[in-house]
Amino acid sequence: MSLFRKPIIGVDKRLLVKDATKLMPELSRRRFLSGGASLGALTLLTGCEVSESMSAENLLTHISKFNDKVQAAIFNPNALAPTYPSSAITRPFPFNAYYTLDDAPEVEEKDWQLEVTGLVENTRPWKLDELYALPQETQITRHICVEGWSAIGSWTGVRLSEFLKRVGADTRAKYVWFRCAEGYTTSIDMQTALHPQTQMTFKFDGEILPKAYGYPMKVRIPTRLGFKNPKYVVSLDVSNDYKGGYWEDQGYNDYSGL
Numbered sequence: 001m002s003l004f005r006k007p008i009i010g011v012d013k014r015l016l017v018k019d020a021t022k023l024m025p026e027l028s029r030r031r032f033l034s035g036g037a038s039l040g041a042l043t044l045l046t047g048c049e050v051s052e053s054m055s056a057e058n059l060l061t062h063i064s065k066f067n068d069k070v071q072a073a074i075f076n077p078n079a080l081a082p083t084y085p086s087s088a089i090t091r092p093f094p095f096n097a098y099y100t101l102d103d104a105p106e107v108e109e110k111d112w113q114l115e116v117t118g119l120v121e122n123t124r125p126w127k128l129d130e131l132y133a134l135p136q137e138t139q140i141t142r143h144i145c146v147e148g149w150s151a152i153g154s155w156t157g158v159r160l161s162e163f164l165k166r167v168g169a170d171t172r173a174k175y176v177w178f179r180c181a182e183g184y185t186t187s188i189d190m191q192t193a194l195h196p197q198t199q200m201t202f203k204f205d206g207e208i209l210p211k212a213y214g215y216p217m218k219v220r221i222p223t224r225l226g227f228k229n230p231k232y233v234v235s236l237d238v239s240n241d242y243k244g245g246y247w248e249d250q251g252y253n254d255y256s257g258l
């Protein structure tokens with residue numbers, strides 16, 4: 001069953017999204033509609049937690065006030081997602097997938113490698129220790145799921161842009177597509193791949209990424225909705241062809257971001 005059919009208690013999700021849409025400036029509206037027009041997309045767009053408990057009035061006031069910010073984010077593809085202090089980290093951080101945690105893939109370091117294909121100069125696969133040796137940084141950002149929940153986490157890893165540079169990726173290509181150990185897939189546009197907060201993540205909350213959050217590697221993209229943050233990544237492909245993804249193929253728009 002689709003993750004997206006859960007009822008939202010307290011507010012009529014469709015009406016809320018419809019009213020919010022009316023208040024948006026033209027360009028935001030187009031992006032929002034093409035991004036699936038979900039509560040999650042609304043949260044990303046406004047930088048404001050949109051949850052089941054929020055009153056419609058609060059949300060709409062917020063949206064009208066934040067038009068400027070929204071416009072800025074839309075005209076600047078490098079706009080940064082907000083960052084938070086460690087005290088804001090959500091504990092425990094939720095697990096989510098299209099299956100339960102018991103069925104999450106169990107990856108062994110010795111069997112794992114990151115396959116690199118497509119428009120790159122060097123297609124040799126990477127082992128985990130080679131990736132760990134690249135320069136790493138930490139971000140504390142909010143993960144937003146279209147199901148209507150969000151949570152703040154701390155993620156440590158290597159900028160995807162740094163990795164793409166090292167493998168000689170053609171950064172004029174349109175897409176980077178990811179495949180995961182259990183078959184999940186997703187794709188992002190090149191601009192998002194090169195965004196400074198888009199990260200190949202190896203640690204959650206200072207510890208090696210646990211199985212729940214995608215061991216040994218996930219791609220963390222705080223400017224895109226949760227479903228565009230692939231866990232258990234085993235393969236990365238640079239291409240001009242749009243290859244879709246698990247949710248994208250079920251009708252969730254490719255954009256799904258700011």
Ligand SMILES: Nc1nc2c(c(=O)[nH]1)N[C@H]1C(S)=C(S)[C@@H](COP(=O)(O)O)O[C@H]1N2
Nearest residue numbers: 094095096097098145180184226227229231
């Ligand atoms: N491999 C894989 N990656 C995935 C998913 C999945 O089912 N499999 N679900 C996506 C969705 S919809 C969400 S909200 C986040 C959840 O990440 P979390 O378990 O770290 O909270 O992972 C995303 N990446």
Ligand SMILES: [Mo]
Nearest residue numbers: 145146226227
């Ligand atoms: Mo999600």
